[in-house]
Amino acid sequence: MNVSQRCCKSALRNSVLSCWSTNASARAFSLSAFRQKTGSLPVFQESTSPELSAVLATLNSKILLPAHLNSDQQQLIYRKKNASRLENEPIYVQIGDVEMPLEHIDRIKDVPSRWTVLKQAIELSKDQKDWENVVRMLEGFHLAGIHFKTRHLLKFIRRASEAGMQHIVLRALQQVKTTGLSLKSPEVLEAVLIGIHNMASRSGWEAGSTKKALAFAEQVMELMEKPEHLGTGFAKFGDPRTSPLVIAVPLELAAVRAAKHLDGKDKDGKVKMYAVRLMASFKQDNFLKTSLPRLFSADLKISEDMSFKSKRARSSDYNSLKHKIPAWIPVWYGLRIASLEVLGEDMPMPKDAQSVIALVDGRLTAAVDTIRKEAPRSVNVEELPCIKSLKECGR
Template sequence: MSGRGLGKAFRCCDCAVNTSSRGISIQRRNFTSSPSWRRHGAIPAFTETSSPELNDLLSELRLKIVLPSHLSKQQKNLVYRKKFENELSTEPVIATIAEEDFQLQHIDKRKDLPNVRKSLYKAMSLMKDKKDWANLPNLLAGLNTSGANMSASKVKSMILSKILAAGRQETLLECLRRGEVTGIQLKDPDFVTRVLLTMQMRAFRADWHEHETAKALKWAEMVVELMEDPKHAGSRFLAGENDPRLQPAVIGLLLELAAVRAVKHLESRDEDGKVAEYGARLLGTLLEFKTPAEETINGLNSWLWTHAPVLHGIYEALKVLESSSAVAEGLQKKGEELDVMVSTYHEKLASLASKDGNQLMGLQVYEKLLG
């Protein structure tokens, strides 16, 4: 699709003509007063990307997956029923949604509908630069409001993996800010931990460069602030072991970023008090560190990838805090307990891993931070 054609497909079907199909009376209609419009709002639009293939894929998803969810029952019948195919092609029918005009086209559900999850995976694989990734929040919002379950754990896991590989943590933050429409919400403790690891890895992979460490800490704190929103984990009441805000790993990752920043870039001074603050929070949670869900390679790898940074954070915090302080003494004890767990599960993972075990993120993180 050409660049000029893309603008029309993305933002307007550009053929606003009042018509009526033979055998059925269809008026040009503005959906601002329809139930579908009130429920979903405007159809998310996309900006031009660096890839013609990505442009075409986004346009296809918008017109074949997202648009139908905004139509009335009568118009959906026009779009999906075979008997109206010729009429739609010869006598255009226009749907106006939020002041944008769409010419309705016949869609064969068995042949024309793209697979949503495969298409999302492909779209993210085609995203290369910042302007490409800027389309992700709108893409997720459109797919989510169309009925696709963007909150499914496998979908969210894939999204995090792709974002981490591309180093586009700022895009993840925007998806979280718009969690109510994107479906990417901070409710599940394991997912929240993965989100914070994704932020932390920005600094980890930059060898704790000053700018990247400060940025990763800022992003992680933004994630924690977002959790207080009711559309995420927010509530007046903490939900015990199921509340991500109380998870030792979540608090521990914040502690690591604050402590590394203090040690490496602030001459081991806790200038803003964040090391002491997050250390106290870690000691204050009533929850214990979890053991691996299963002692398989995947289970142990995930556990070690999460908890090695937390232990590293405790060690770094002890370089900053006054050794006689209550927080330091408490962290010393908690660090000793976690050290036993980390050492045990590291040995188990190393023994299970094949000769390619150095590809496992848990082992990589352990060796860099603790080995």
């Protein structure tokens, strides 16, 4: 290790920036004490493409490394007058297990947006190691104090789920303290559960996939009880842990598994357990008589009213329904399979269950009709995820 490397590492350890010059009479860059930021840079596995490797390298060198430097060190890399000296007299820093040279960075030309880097990594990921690197990216951002908007995190969840990497999403949730990915966000929770439902349905409800999806759904239920997610004691009104949309997913998976792969028998009692919880959730705050009858009401209009709506309003209805339908499919399908094919007379609150099935079925039909009417001509409606999900459930 050369002298300049040793000097910089010592500076980092002792919270004092050493003199940056071989000329003893030259003024030191900084002799003032400072507090070194704590944290580490992610160590990435070998990726599947040079393009993805370049994205990961850019993340560490242009975004995360500067975020871990103190203000004096940031001035060193951002000031153009230091560029040639950094090139001729390289200084290395070690943050965590990663050692990197300090290089001049033009904040306008050299630094890509954080979202662009994450999006590129998501789009370039092909195998499990690539997706594990995306989780390490999330850790790197979070430890550097960089936070993303919910819609950006949703892209990670949806793309990973589409790639069959639901277990990677769960890993990110399990490591919430370092990734920042929390089920406290209703949108995140919904996207995770839809991804788990799709894992089973898109396999044709194959035995192994359905069993694994049920295990994943139950892991989500357990994670919600942790303080980093939703666990704050007893669930109060509005708590996602008591939402029908949440409870319906493990019910659906348990019911389908029993109906298709366990000879229609509720051998482990999970179908009855989740059915009881789901029907109880409908009783909360008079949900059956108030909230449920208004399902999709903001987006569904009688056909003759459509002509009075602006093109923008109709587009808003169409896009809203595309995202709402998948969340309600497990309620409809889970109750139907549980009551008709597994539990029969043992179904809790059977009359209310049939009412829910009929009401949701009618609203799903109306929603699909609206989507067919309002979809742009360029869209193949039959290939929309919401339509495909309904077909996978035999509708």
